[in-house]
Amino acid sequence: MRTCNTPRATTLLAAAVLAATALIPTTAPAAHAAAQRPSAARPATAPAAASGACATGQLCLWAKPDFQGARYVHELSTLDIESCTALPAGKTAQALVNRTGRPVTTYQSAECAETGEFQTYPGDGVQLPQSPYQVRAFKVWEH
Structure with missing residues (x-):
């Protein structure tokens, strides 16, 4: 396998990684923890x-x-x-x-x-x- 270490290739690779990570849903730890608590423990509205x-x-x-x-x-x-x-x-x-x-x-x-x-x-x-x-x-x- 050949690798290319040109600045253009590195830039394209970085852009591809950023685009791929933008498509992956993330859950903040606090939001995840809140969703797991029983409803009685959630803040009142x-x-x-x-x-x-x-x-x-x-x-x-x-x-x-x-x-x-x-x-x-x-x-x-x-x-x-x-x-x-x-x-x-x-x-x-x-x-x-x-x-x-x-x-x-x-x-x-x-x-x-x-x-x-x-x-x-x-x-x-x-x-x-x-x-x-x-x-x-x-x-x-x-x-």
């Missing part, structure tokens, strides 16, 4: 799902952390701006998505009293998987 479950113009609250449990949906068009809106009697929320386009303050108190815990969240699609307190009421602000 709740925030994306929560955002999709809350339409533009809505404030959505969930009874349990991580967007689980009963969901309470409030439409901006039906809320009294800057008025206290209590959740149904005896109900609380622990997660929220604010897609109203306006700031929302959540309250530990069902009367929006500032003697308990309260926090204001922007209206740009904020997702809160777990509130630091039981939310019992909220106010939507003008801006």
Whole structure:
């Protein structure tokens, strides 16, 4: 067998090797490991799902952390701006998505009293998987 050691032959051989390796599928080790894990061990996609479950113009609250449990949906068009809106009697929320386009303050108190815990969240699609307190009421602000 004859070999040719010219620069042109070497270049053609390198190009052929690169073309052949481009056709071979590869799997990154992390992707392969993730595919082998049981589904329970995979990262949760709740925030994306929560955002999709809350339409533009809505404030959505969930009874349990991580967007689980009963969901309470409030439409901006039906809320009294800057008025206290209590959740149904005896109900609380622990997660929220604010897609109203306006700031929302959540309250530990069902009367929006500032003697308990309260926090204001922007209206740009904020997702809160777990509130630091039981939310019992909220106010939507003008801006």
